[in-house]
Amino acid sequence: MHKQSKKERFEEFRKICRENGLNVTPQRIAVYEVLAGAKNHPSAEEIFRCLVSDFPELSIDTVYRTLNTFAQIGLIRIVEGYGEARRYDPDTQPHHHFRCLKCSRIVDFENPEFSRLKIPDVLQRKCRITGVKVVLEGLCEECLNR
Amino acid sequence: MHKQSKKERFEEFRKICRENGLNVTPQRIAVYEVLAGAKNHPSAEEIFRCLVSDFPELSIDTVYRTLNTFAQIGLIRIVEGYGEARRYDPDTQPHHHFRCLKCSRIVDFENPEFSRLKIPDVLQRKCRITGVKVVLEGLCEECLNR
DNA sequence: TCTTTTTTAAGAATAATTCTTATACAGGAA
DNA sequence: TTCCTGTATAAGAATTATTCTTAAAAAAGA
Numbered sequence: 001m002h003k004q005s006k007k008e009r010f011e012e013f014r015k016i017c018r019e020n021g022l023n024v025t026p027q028r029i030a031v032y033e034v035l036a037g038a039k040n041h042p043s044a045e046e047i048f049r050c051l052v053s054d055f056p057e058l059s060i061d062t063v064y065r066t067l068n069t070f071a072q073i074g075l076i077r078i079v080e081g082y083g084e085a086r087r088y089d090p091d092t093q094p095h096h097h098f099r100c101l102k103c104s105r106i107v108d109f110e111n112p113e114f115s116r117l118k119i120p121d122v123l124q125r126k127c128r129i130t131g132v133k134v135v136l137e138g139l140c141e142e143c144l145n146r
Numbered sequence: 147m148h149k150q151s152k153k154e155r156f157e158e159f160r161k162i163c164r165e166n167g168l169n170v171t172p173q174r175i176a177v178y179e180v181l182a183g184a185k186n187h188p189s190a191e192e193i194f195r196c197l198v199s200d201f202p203e204l205s206i207d208t209v210y211r212t213l214n215t216f217a218q219i220g221l222i223r224i225v226e227g228y229g230e231a232r233r234y235d236p237d238t239q240p241h242h243h244f245r246c247l248k249c250s251r252i253v254d255f256e257n258p259e260f261s262r263l264k265i266p267d268v269l270q271r272k273c274r275i276t277g278v279k280v281v282l283e284g285l286c287e288e289c290l291n292r
Numbered sequence: 293t294c295t296t297t298t299t300t301a302a303g304a305a306t307a308a309t310t311c312t313t314a315t316a317c318a319g320g321a322a
Numbered sequence: 323t324t325c326c327t328g329t330a331t332a333a334g335a336a337t338t339a340t341t342c343t344t345a346a347a348a349a350a351g352a
């Protein structure tokens with residue numbers, strides 16, 4: 001993400017809300033500011049906890065609703081966890097996933113190029129990497145034909 | 147995953163359980179068989195529903211427990227959803243994620259090679275791909291030093 | 293200002309997952 | 323086989339994450 005001042009970010013935020021027909025409310029500003037300033041991909045609960053002292057009457061539902069709205073207009077993204085029910089894969093060999101954002105279907109695929117990726121040195125040195133996969137997101141064939 | 151007969155798969159399963167000090171119970175066999183035969187990365191609930199008619203006294207907790215155990219010994223994998231609370235990312239630019247399997251920390255990183263990946267034609271033709279990311283899994287620096 | 297539409301808070305409702313506890317079963321030893 | 327010990331299970335309560343319902347509040351438009 002490229003550096004912006006707080007003010008620039010706010011103007012950008014305001015503009016995107018307007019373009020999408022969303023009112024610019026104090027709650028929306030606050031939620032966005034916390035997320036934009038966070039370093040750790042917070043959950044709705046964590047964002048809520050950051051805000052509740054300044055905003056005692058804020059409800060957790062508003063945080064969820066706001067974040068869902070932001071994700072729908074592309075202002076933020078949901079991390080690849082998606083918060084849905086956990087799902088399992090019997091295939092422990094290296095392979096890759098396409099995930100439909102609408103119906104949540106996951107399609108496995110193999111791809112030699114993807115399986116040859118070299119892990120960046122910085123990470124290699126600091127962490128123990130046990131898995132590498134490419135995750136594609138989008139709309140699947142079925143959801144497109146509707 | 148390479149093709150195996152049901153019998154071979156069962157022997158392999160038995161062997162892996164033994165090596166990990168796990169009893170081979172009818173419930174474990176059944177859960178593994180359903181997952182291994184499934185095409186769609188099912189949730190615990192879906193696996194449970196497949197089994198409940200043959201196994202009326204099976205409890206959903208057993209399915210969860212069994213799958214968690216299998217994932218811990220590396221017999222199966224959890225799809226990149228992980229089933230934890232949903233988390234959000236203010237960075238909408240293409241970038242990649244390292245995820246710690248122990249503490250769930252996510253570290254963003256950029257990498258020109260990863261950002262240049264070419265989407266396979268088959269998928270490109272059938273689906274609308276809106277995002278591409280590389281997801282690394284493993285143990286982070288902090289969790290390693292413990 | 294008045295009206296209409298959007299947004300919110302509150303708390304109930306639902307869904308996903310784990311915990312507690314008493315019982316049942318698997319595997320090894322006799 | 324039978325018995326013993328530790329492991330695994332069912333049942334249901336408990337917890338956590340998320341969404342829904344509804345009435346009130348705030349914003350935008352006239």
